[in-house]
Structures are given as C-alpha cells and as structure tokens.
Amino acid sequence: MRRWWFLLALLPALAWGQTVTRDGVTLTPAQEARAEAIGDQLRCLVCQNESIEGSSATLAKQLRIIIRQQVVAGVPDKSILDFMVQRYGIFVLLKPPFMPLTWLLYASPFLGLTFGFLVLWLARRTQSTAPAPLTEAESARLNELLK
Amino acid sequence: MSPLRRRLLFGIPLALAVGTGEVFYIILRRMQANSYDPRALPSPLIGHRPPAFTLPGTNGLPGFANTDLLTPPRPMLVNWFASWCVPCQIEAPMLAKLAQRIPIWGIAYQDTAPNLAAFLAANGTPYTRLATDASGLTAINWGVYGVPETYFIDKAGIVRARWAGALTDDIVANELNPLLAQYS
Numbered sequence: 001m002r003r004w005w006f007l008l009a010l011l012p013a014l015a016w017g018q019t020v021t022r023d024g025v026t027l028t029p030a031q032e033a034r035a036e037a038i039g040d041q042l043r044c045l046v047c048q049n050e051s052i053e054g055s056s057a058t059l060a061k062q063l064r065i066i067i068r069q070q071v072v073a074g075v076p077d078k079s080i081l082d083f084m085v086q087r088y089g090i091f092v093l094l095k096p097p098f099m100p101l102t103w104l105l106y107a108s109p110f111l112g113l114t115f116g117f118l119v120l121w122l123a124r125r126t127q128s129t130a131p132a133p134l135t136e137a138e139s140a141r142l143n144e145l146l147k
Numbered sequence: 148m149s150p151l152r153r154r155l156l157f158g159i160p161l162a163l164a165v166g167t168g169e170v171f172y173i174i175l176r177r178m179q180a181n182s183y184d185p186r187a188l189p190s191p192l193i194g195h196r197p198p199a200f201t202l203p204g205t206n207g208l209p210g211f212a213n214t215d216l217l218t219p220p221r222p223m224l225v226n227w228f229a230s231w232c233v234p235c236q237i238e239a240p241m242l243a244k245l246a247q248r249i250p251i252w253g254i255a256y257q258d259t260a261p262n263l264a265a266f267l268a269a270n271g272t273p274y275t276r277l278a279t280d281a282s283g284l285t286a287i288n289w290g291v292y293g294v295p296e297t298y299f300i301d302k303a304g305i306v307r308a309r310w311a312g313a314l315t316d317d318i319v320a321n322e323l324n325p326l327l328a329q330y331s
Binding site for chain 1: 152155156159160163186188189190191257283284287288289290292293
C-alpha cells in the first residue's frame with residue numbers, strides 16, 4: 001500500500017517532466033502554450049490573413065522555430081513581439097496597437113455612433129402641441145356634422 | 148421640421164456617401180495604374196542600413212557582408228531571389244537590362260549551388276556579387292517575406308526603397324528612375 005502512495009505522489013512529476021517537440025524545438029507544455037499564444041498574435045506575411053501558428057508557409061515555420069527558441073531561452077513575450085515588428089513592421093501584429101496611424105480605426109465606432117445620434121436628432125419630429133379647444137360656434141358645427 | 152434641418156438630414160449622408168465613393172474611386176484608379184498596391188508592405192528597413200550579416204559567395208562570384216554595403220560608389224540594388232521562384236524567372240530579363248545602368252548584388256534565398264547554376268545558365272547572371280542565404284535567417288533579419296525582393300541602397304549605405312515581387316516597367320519608370328536621379 002505504501003508503494004502505491006509513493007507512485008501516486010510521483011504522478012504529477014510525470015506531467016512536469018513531459019516535453020513536446022514542435023517544428024524541431026523541444027519545450028515543456030507550458031512553454032509551448034506560451035509560444036502558441038505569441039504565434040497567434042502574429043500575421044503570416046506570406047498568406048496575410050493567417051496567423052504564424054496556423055500557416056503552413058516555410059517562413060511561418062521558421063518564425064515558429066525562432067519564437068520557440070526564444071521562449072526556451074526565457075525571452076519575455078514583449079521582446080519576441082518587438083523582434084518581429086522590428087523586421088516586418090507593425091502589420092505583422094494581427095491586433096493593431098493604438099498609435100497615430102490607427103486612431104481613426106479605433107475611433108470609428110464612436111464616430112459612427114455620434115453620426116447616428118446626429119441623424120436621429122435632426123430627424124426627430126417636433127412635438128405637435130395639442131390643438132386649441134373648440135370655440136362655441138365650432139362645437140355647434142361639429143355636433144351638426146356628427147348628427 | 149425646419150427647412151435647414153431637412154436639408155442637413157439629406158445633405159450630410161449624401162456628402163458622406165459621395166466622399167467615400169470618391170476615396171474608393173481614387174484607390175481603384177491608382178491600383179489600375181499600378182501606382183498603389185494594397186498588399187504591399189512598407190519595409191521597416193527604409194531609412195536604415197541593412198542588419199549585420201556575412202554570407203558566402205557561390206557560382207564563382209564573391210559573397211558579401213553588411214560592411215560591404217556601407218559606402219557603395221554608386222547607388223545599387225540588392226536582389227533577393229531563388230532558383231525555385233517563378234516570378235524570379237519572369238524578372239530576369241528586367242534585371243539583365245537594369246544591370247547595364249546600376250550595380251546589382253544578388254542573394255539567393257534557401258537555394259542549392261547546383262539549382263542556382265542551372266537557373267543562372269538559363270536566365271543569365273545580372274549580379275556582380277552573389278551571396279547565398281541557405282538557412283534563410285539573414286532574410287528574416289532583413290524582413291524579407293518572399294522572393295523576389297529588391298532593395299535600393301544609396302551611396303551612404305541606407306535603404307531607400309524595397310519592392311516585393313518582380314520589378315516591372317512601371318516600377319522602374321515611376322520609382323527606380325526618380326530614386327536614381329535623386330541619389331546618384
């Protein structure tokens with residue numbers, strides 16, 4: 001029985017010691033998860049609408065290898081993303097950062113909303129005031145007509 | 148509803164639609180005239196010197212390093228290409244023509260010597276130097292994302308333009324010639 005407890009205690013170590021190999025780089029599952037998270041933020045420049053993680057282009061594979069090597073070397077996420085931006089420009093980031101070039105992009109929902117309110121305000125109908133009460137002659141004529 | 152308000156309600160969306168249409172029209176016209184490519188990326192290397200590298204020569208031509216590009220006597224082109232790349236074959240006659248006016252140094256991207264020899268025998272050699280980047284790692288440092296790519300380097304060794312894809316008559320007339328006039 002004691003032997004079983006010992007084996008049970010060793011079970012988490014099994015998961016910890018496990019490694020994965022992706023594109024020829026061996027790393028722990030946690031490192032692989034980090035590398036995938038980084039790769040998902042980067043555009044494959046060959047296919048332009050795929051992430052580096054999802055692309056089968058040779059260049060994407062090479063960049064995946066570089067990301068994994070840097071992750072294993074303990075380089076922070078920000079530095080790895082900067083490495084890519086330095087080489088390929090801001091377009092390599094799938095989520096554009098907030099910068100002068102993208103102000104209009106990020107402001108567009110608010111501009112649209114403002115424009116919508118403007119149209120709404122222009123289109124709103126002026127409240128019609130209740131008509132003045134009928135004079136005696138008018139009510140007499142109304143009664144005559146309704147007879 | 149006052150007449151002014153009615154006019155605004157009609158006029159503002161109309162002006163917006165006309166303005167947007169005008170912008171799209173200009174974009175499409177420039178795309179047709181080949182002076183605008185929506186898929187082209189500006190190179191972060193423009194305005195800077197190429198990153199550090201040393202690449203060996205191949206096919207009897209000397210290779211080169213970034214230090215060889217520091218002060219060229221004349222503006223020059225660095226052309227990334229590969230024997231396996233179809234647009235590079237299409238570009239070859241253009242490079243042969245340009246080689247008479249401007250020095251062109253080549254870098255073969257992820258290629259082998261025998262394939263390169265066959266490619267150059269079939270298409271001619273416009274290059275005065277020819278380096279080979281077998282691993283493709285120097286290409287990544289340059290920000291090359293496909294072949295062919297051509298970089299214009301001025302006499303101070305600074306990259307002034309990058310063209311992704313084969314050089315065309317339009318690019319030479321509208322972009323390369325003005326650059327040559329400016330930096331010669």
